[in-house]
Amino acid sequence: MDKDIHILLAEDEPALGMIIKESLETRNFKVTHCLDGQAAWENFQKQEPHLLVLDVMMPKKDGFSLAKDIRTMNDSIPIIFLTAKSQTQDVVEGFTIGGNDYLKKPFSMEELIVRINNLLNRVNLQKNSEILKIGQFTFDFPKQTLTFQNEEPLQLTHREAHLLLHLVKNKNQVLDRSLILNKLWGNDDFFNARSMDVFITKLRKKLIQDSNIQIINVRGYGYKLVC
Amino acid sequence: MDKDIHILLAEDEPALGMIIKESLETRNFKVTHCLDGQAAWENFQKQEPHLLVLDVMMPKKDGFSLAKDIRTMNDSIPIIFLTAKSQTQDVVEGFTIGGNDYLKKPFSMEELIVRINNLLNRVNLQKNSEILKIGQFTFDFPKQTLTFQNEEPLQLTHREAHLLLHLVKNKNQVLDRSLILNKLWGNDDFFNARSMDVFITKLRKKLIQDSNIQIINVRGYGYKLVC
DNA sequence: AACCTGTGTTAACGTGTGTTAACCGATTAG
DNA sequence: CTAATCGGTTAACACACGTTAACACAGGTT
Numbered sequence: 001m002d003k004d005i006h007i008l009l010a011e012d013e014p015a016l017g018m019i020i021k022e023s024l025e026t027r028n029f030k031v032t033h034c035l036d037g038q039a040a041w042e043n044f045q046k047q048e049p050h051l052l053v054l055d056v057m058m059p060k061k062d063g064f065s066l067a068k069d070i071r072t073m074n075d076s077i078p079i080i081f082l083t084a085k086s087q088t089q090d091v092v093e094g095f096t097i098g099g100n101d102y103l104k105k106p107f108s109m110e111e112l113i114v115r116i117n118n119l120l121n122r123v124n125l126q127k128n129s130e131i132l133k134i135g136q137f138t139f140d141f142p143k144q145t146l147t148f149q150n151e152e153p154l155q156l157t158h159r160e161a162h163l164l165l166h167l168v169k170n171k172n173q174v175l176d177r178s179l180i181l182n183k184l185w186g187n188d189d190f191f192n193a194r195s196m197d198v199f200i201t202k203l204r205k206k207l208i209q210d211s212n213i214q215i216i217n218v219r220g221y222g223y224k225l226v227c
Numbered sequence: 228m229d230k231d232i233h234i235l236l237a238e239d240e241p242a243l244g245m246i247i248k249e250s251l252e253t254r255n256f257k258v259t260h261c262l263d264g265q266a267a268w269e270n271f272q273k274q275e276p277h278l279l280v281l282d283v284m285m286p287k288k289d290g291f292s293l294a295k296d297i298r299t300m301n302d303s304i305p306i307i308f309l310t311a312k313s314q315t316q317d318v319v320e321g322f323t324i325g326g327n328d329y330l331k332k333p334f335s336m337e338e339l340i341v342r343i344n345n346l347l348n349r350v351n352l353q354k355n356s357e358i359l360k361i362g363q364f365t366f367d368f369p370k371q372t373l374t375f376q377n378e379e380p381l382q383l384t385h386r387e388a389h390l391l392l393h394l395v396k397n398k399n400q401v402l403d404r405s406l407i408l409n410k411l412w413g414n415d416d417f418f419n420a421r422s423m424d425v426f427i428t429k430l431r432k433k434l435i436q437d438s439n440i441q442i443i444n445v446r447g448y449g450y451k452l453v454c
Numbered sequence: 455a456a457c458c459t460g461t462g463t464t465a466a467c468g469t470g471t472g473t474t475a476a477c478c479g480a481t482t483a484g
Numbered sequence: 485c486t487a488a489t490c491g492g493t494t495a496a497c498a499c500a501c502g503t504t505a506a507c508a509c510a511g512g513t514t
Binding site: 200 | 489492493494
C-alpha cells in the first residue's frame, strides 16, 4: 500500500541523502533523491510526488525558495524542511512559506518517519486507494465511477462512493453499522441509519450485474460485502 | 484602500496594546483592541476582521486556544502571534494550530507592519507566474489561457482563471465552497454562490475535451477537480 | 455622444442528491 | 402464536446544484 507513496527528497549532502533515501525505501516509500533545488523543481513538475522533504541550504536553489515556487502550483502537498539552523526566525520563514513541518539536524530516522506518516494521514489517506476492482467491476473512487467490464461508467454519488469504499476496504468481513454511520454521517441516530439502508439498496441495484457480488446483512451488527 | 482593512488585536497589556493600535491606525488600518481572549472571540464573531494579531499569554483565553477556535470557523484569515517565549516548540505549536506568522517580543512596529502587509498581499493578490498542466491541457494563469494539446489557446476570463487556479492547486481533494467564495468573491452569500455555480458550468464546458478531467461536486461541501 | 463587446451577476427553471416517511416482509423474543 | 424489532424497498420531499438566458455595466470604438 505504501509503495504507492512517492516522496521527493532534496538534500545536497550525498551521504545523508542516501541514508534517508534507503531508510525510507525500507518503509516501502518510493523515493526520488535530488542533489539541488533546481533538480528538485524539475522533478516535481514531472513526477508530482505525494510529499516533499527539502533541505533548506542547497546549491542553485534553497529549500525555502523552492517551496515557495511549489506552493504556486499546489496548495496542499505536504512539505517537511530539514535544516541545520535553529533560529526561531528560520522556522517562522519555513512556515510562512507554507511548510507543514520542520526537522532540525541532526534528527533520527524515526522522527522523520513519524512526521511523514502524520502528514500523509492528515492529507492523503482518503484518496489513497485510487482504483479498486470489485468482481467484474472497476471502482474509481476519486472519480466516483463504477464500470462493469467495458461498458459505460456509471456515475456514483458522493455518499454511494464513500459507502462502497468502506465496504470494499473491509470486504468479506462484517462491518459494524454504527462504525460506518459515525464515519460517514457523523453519528448513528435512527434517521441516519435509515438513510444508510436506502443507500445499501441503491448500491445493491448498481452491483446487480455481477451475481457473485453481494452486500449481506448481519442482523443487529452490520453488513459485509462478499465477492 | 487600506482603511477598509480591519485588524483585530488581542493584547492584555493595555499600554502595549494602545501603542500597537495607534501605530496601526496611522497606517490607515481599522483596529479593534481587546484585552483578553474571551473578548476577542466575541468580537471576531461579530465583526469578521481581515487579520488577527493575538498575544499568546492572555487572561481568560490564551492566543493559541483562541486561534484554534477561530480556525474552526475560518480557515483562511491570517493570524499573527505575539509572544514573549522564544522556544522553537512554541512556534511550532502556533503554526500547527494554523497561525501564519509569529513575532517575538520585543518587536519593532516596522516588523509588525511588514508582516501584516505580507499576509494581506498573499491573501488578496496571490501573485502567480506559473504554467500548469491539467491532463492534456496547459493552463497559463498569467495569460489566462487554456490550451488543449496543440490547438488554439482558449481565452479565459479573470474569474474563470482564478477559480480554475484554486481547483488545480487543490486537485484531487475537496475544496470547500465557502472557502473559494471567501477567497474569490469576498463573502459566501447566496448570490455569489449561484454565480460560482455558473462559472463551474463554464469551466466544465471548457474542459470537456479531456474526459479524464472532471469537476465533481460534493453536495453540501464543495468541489474537487480530479484528473 | 451612441454604439458595440465582453464580463460577471441575477433570474428562472430544471435536475439530482440525500433525507424522511410509509409500508412491507423477515427474524427473533416472549 | 403474537408482538416487537430490524432491515428492504419505494416514493415523497426539500433543497443543493446545473444550465441557460436575460440583464447590468464597464471599456473600448466609431
